[in-house]
Amino acid sequence: MRHALILILVALITISVVLVIYRPDLLEDVWLWLVGLIGPIVGFVKAIAKSISNFFKSLDNA
Template sequence: MRHALILILVALITISIILVIYRPDLLEDIWLWLVGLIGPIIGFTKAIVKSISNFFKSMDHA
């Protein structure tokens, strides 16, 4: 699972760098949306990870 997340992160960074170099006009309208949505995405991801870890902890105690 960790390797998949690292692979997705590297792919997104690579695509972003390529778009910045070759097509900066595409990112001009999108970057404010991305910056604005980083906080909710991180919070949502933390909540999902916490609920999954609590689920597995409850499975261990049962």
């Protein structure tokens, strides 16, 4: 589970870096939204990861 989250994070960072290098005009207005919403995004991802983890633990116990 943790490996999938790391893979998704690396993919997002890579796409962002490529866009910054080749098409910075696309990210000009978006980065302020991302900075402002990083807290809720992190909280949402943590909640999803916790619920998925609990789901798999419940499958192991059944």
